[in-house]
Amino acid sequence: MTHPTIIAPSVLAADWGRLHEQVRAVQDAGADWLHLDVMDGHLVENISFGPAFCDCVAKAAKVPLDVHLMITRPDTFWQRFAKFAKMITIHVEAACDVAATLRAIRGAGIQCGITLKPGTPFSLIEPFLGDVDLVLVMTVEPGFGGQPFIPEMLEKVRAAREIRSARGLAYRIEVDGGINAATGKSSIEAGADTLVAGTSVFAAPDMAAAIRAIRGAE
Numbered sequence: 289m290t291h292p293t294i295i296a297p298s299v300l301a302a303d304w305g306r307l308h309e310q311v312r313a314v315q316d317a318g319a320d321w322l323h324l325d326v327m328d329g330h331l332v333e334n335i336s337f338g339p340a341f342c343d344c345v346a347k348a349a350k351v352p353l354d355v356h357l358m359i360t361r362p363d364t365f366w367q368r369f370a371k372f373a374k375m376i377t378i379h380v381e382a383a384c385d386v387a388a389t390l391r392a393i394r395g396a397g398i399q400c401g402i403t404l405k406p407g408t409p410f411s412l413i414e415p416f417l418g419d420v421d422l423v424l425v426m427t428v429e430p431g432f433g434g435q436p437f438i439p440e441m442l443e444k445v446r447a448a449r450e451i452r453s454a455r456g457l458a459y460r461i462e463v464d465g466g467i468n469a470a471t472g473k474s475s476i477e478a479g480a481d482t483l484v485a486g487t488s489v490f491a492a493p494d495m496a497a498a499i500r501a502i503r504g505a506e
């Protein structure tokens with residue numbers, strides 16, 4: 289089972305002083321989804337934004353919202369994103385019942401994803417692969433945009449693809465962090481079909497060309 293490539297620009301890298309303008313511009317530039325990087329300053333070493341900010345993005349969004357909860361307690365917070373999220377992804381490192389939280393998200397009719405930090409072995413997410421719609425392989429240490437891509441993470445992308453095929457599963461495989469035309473190409477070759485890109489899109493003079501280049505359409 290493979291999926292058409294999705295480009296999901298990360299709003300973390302947008303100019304928040306003109307948020308709605310940036311949302312409209314990146315959608316017009318070809319974004320398939322918008323990626324929302326929620327950080328609690330506990331699971332990761334940064335605090336970004338919360339449900340009220342995401343709700344503000346949702347007011348201008350015409351494409352699905354892909355919510356990445358980099359928070360220690362997604363079990364108590366995921367519902368705050370439920371009214372506008374197409375996808376809610378939680379970290380396997382979270383301090384909660386991950387399986388129960390994934391079930392609860394799906395039970396609300398929202399797609400669910402599982403993700404892991406670069407230092408977390410892929411084996412820790414294997415128990416959940418049968419119960420998710422997306423696997424997100426972090427290709428940087430989560431917490432900040434603009435970091436360099438960690439190529440060793442492609443091993444996890446290949447593992448996700450192999451298990452999906454061996455077990456007849458259908459989840460999307462997403463990568464997040466340091467994605468540009470070159471790292472996007474190697475990620476797609478390894479099996480990724482959903483690419484989060486913040487800096488390489490929002491800092492680009494031509495966002496549409498940047499998105500086409502990551503998609504491999506250039």
Ligand code: DX5
Nearest residue numbers: 430431433434465466486487
């Ligand atoms: C890290 C964030 C970033 C962001 C994308 O926690 O998740 O990876 O989405 O950042 P860039 O594309 O600027 O590396």
Ligand code: ZN
Nearest residue numbers: 325356464484
């Ligand atoms: Zn993210």
